Amino acid sequence: MLENSLYSDMPAGHTEAVSQSIFAFLESLIISGELKPGERINEKQLATAKGTSRGPIREACRRLQEAGLVEFIPNRGFFVRVVDLSDVLEIYYIRAALFAQAGRILARNVTQAQIEELQQLQDDMEAAIEANDADRFYDLNRTFHARIMEFTGNRHLADIYNNLDRELHIWRKRALILDGNVRASSADHVQIIAELRSGNPTRLARILRDHSLAGRNRLLRTMPDSVQGVDNIWDDD
Incomplete structure (x- = not known):
């Protein structure tokens, strides 16, 4: 109490x-x-x-x-809320699959205006890092990911993602902020935007998938006792 x-x-x-x-x-x-x-x-x-x-x-x-x-x-x-860690890890795999599919769609359909919006969000995240404002970085980070899903134009994909994001909120924020990984996450965003500009579906799908799984790995590093016995089922395609 x-x-x-x-x-x-x-x-x-x-x-x-x-x-x-x-x-x-x-x-x-x-x-x-x-x-x-x-x-x-x-x-x-x-x-x-x-x-x-x-x-x-x-x-x-x-x-x-x-x-x-x-x-x-x-x-x-x-x-x-009580959320079981094994459920969280399963959700991360589903989330990664959603990101991969979003990458395949966006590589062909993303507009210049959408890319520039993501770039502005990334610039704002960099400013938050420089200001040591982890809370603002996290909020912008969530928006960045949500906009990627929305830009696919697939409402069901975006809705599923948003529901999963709520499930992961406490775990993601704890892992991202407490483990000090904002710069690594930001570097991933730079790669994502670069691949959006190049328009290669395979590379963009992999980068977005790996970005999501990196969040899972950050979480496991904050909980070392949970690492034993956890399989990395997506080392390769």
Whole structure:
């Protein structure tokens, strides 16, 4: 159970600002592991420490639910989601396959305007790295990937990807930020954009697939006890 002191330093403000502050605060506790999988969000304790009603607390929890970080159990409240590591690794393989297919489509159909939008996102990510703003980098990174899927023009592909992304959110952010791999991820983006410009379907599919699997490998490095017995089934095509 979280202590009251953990809630005491959040700034006061209007309802929307309070909700955003609580969302960011709880997200950081979940990502860092201070709020553990299966632990209940104590709305009453939060509201008391903040000096606010439960409205902003519940709005923050709903946003966390949309982000895939918590789940709501009727008559019990919001709980940090429990996601099995083996399920996460399986999702990474599915995600990699989606990226590979997106690469095959985009190599033939991507427009110059779409490439330039991705380039701008990459430039913004580089700026976030220089500013040591890992949270902004992560948000831009998610947008970069989502736009790649959207640019395929295949709504079902994009919807499946977005659903999987919510499942992976807590794991991806923890691995990317806590393991300090933002520069490696950014370097991959440079390669992706270069291949989009060249238009080679095979190379783009492989680079996008490998970029996704690199995220899986980052996750495993943050959990060394989980590496044993995990097969890398996609070493080669």
